[in-house]
Amino acid sequence: QSVLTQPPSASGTPGQRVTISCSGSSSNIGSNVVNWYQQLPGTAPKLLIYSNNQRPSGLPNRFSGSKSGTSASLAISGLQSEDEADYYCAAWDASLNGYVFGTGTKVTVL
Amino acid sequence: EVQLVESGGGLVQPGGSLSLSCAASGFTFSSHSMHWVRQAAGKGLEWVSYIRYSDSATYYADSVEGRFTISRDNAKNSLYLQMSSLRAEDTAVYYCAREARGVDWLIDYWGQGTLVTVSS
Numbered sequence: 386q387s388v389l390t391q392p393p394s395a396s397g398t399p400g401q402r403v404t405i406s407c408s409g410s411s412s413n414i415g416s417n418v419v420n421w422y423q424q425l426p427g428t429a430p431k432l433l434i435y436s437n438n439q440r441p442s443g444l445p446n447r448f449s450g451s452k453s454g455t456s457a458s459l460a461i462s463g464l465q466s467e468d469e470a471d472y473y474c475a476a477w478d479a480s481l482n483g484y485v486f487g488t489g490t491k492v493t494v495l
Numbered sequence: 496e497v498q499l500v501e502s503g504g505g506l507v508q509p510g511g512s513l514s515l516s517c518a519a520s521g522f523t524f525s526s527h528s529m530h531w532v533r534q535a536a537g538k539g540l541e542w543v544s545y546i547r548y549s550d551s552a553t554y555y556a557d558s559v560e561g562r563f564t565i566s567r568d569n570a571k572n573s574l575y576l577q578m579s580s581l582r583a584e585d586t587a588v589y590y591c592a593r594e595a596r597g598v599d600w601l602i603d604y605w606g607q608g609t610l611v612t613v614s615s
Contacts, residue, residue, distance in 0.1 A: 432604075481557070483542055486539060488539055
């Protein structure tokens with residue numbers, strides 16, 4: 386059972402903005418950076434956002450991340466059909482002495 | 496181009512053992528810490544284990560501690576996961592993953608995964 390909680394699903398129409406939350410605690414998000422991964426159907430995960438709000442080179446600026454206290458968020462603006470995927474937050478947890486992933490959020494483009 | 500290719504997955508009986516390998520190319524393997532992450536069918540990602548590039552220090556998830564062993568061979572650009580006392584709940588796709596240089600606990604590349612099925 387993951388210690389980082391995400392909503393199981395989120396949806397929007399093309400062009401809309403979708404936000405995904407990731408709730409943790411002082412031992413993970415509260416004291417460490419958050420990374421986000423995108424997993425398209427049938428493929429391996431891909432790094433989307435790192436160090437709370439940094440985008441890897443080449444990633445569209447439609448994706449943005451933020452963190453406040455023990456929670457983090459991923460926003461997708463200008464939603465596109467190719468954004469249909471599962472999204473996971475992740476962070477180091479000092480209490481567990483390990484890396485923890487969020488429960489995952491499935492984004493659907495209506 | 497960074498490439499991570501896992502192998503060694505398959506069907507194993509409960510209580511059995513299996514060894515996974517990950518062949519790395521396209522980067523200086525010895526300069527990167529590495530991870531194993533797994534994903535059961537239809538489920539989320541679960542971090543399994545980590546090995547540091549500098550001193551081969553290792554970390555494990557509680558769910559596999561004492562049963563799995565991560566190791567690396569820098570001369571062969573290879574990462575390994577030795578799994579023993581396997582349980583049905585270990586059934587998953589196992590991903591080999593690279594940690595970014597200079598940024599702790601940031602996985603930046605993933606392999607395509609190898610399927611491990613524990614069943615009688």
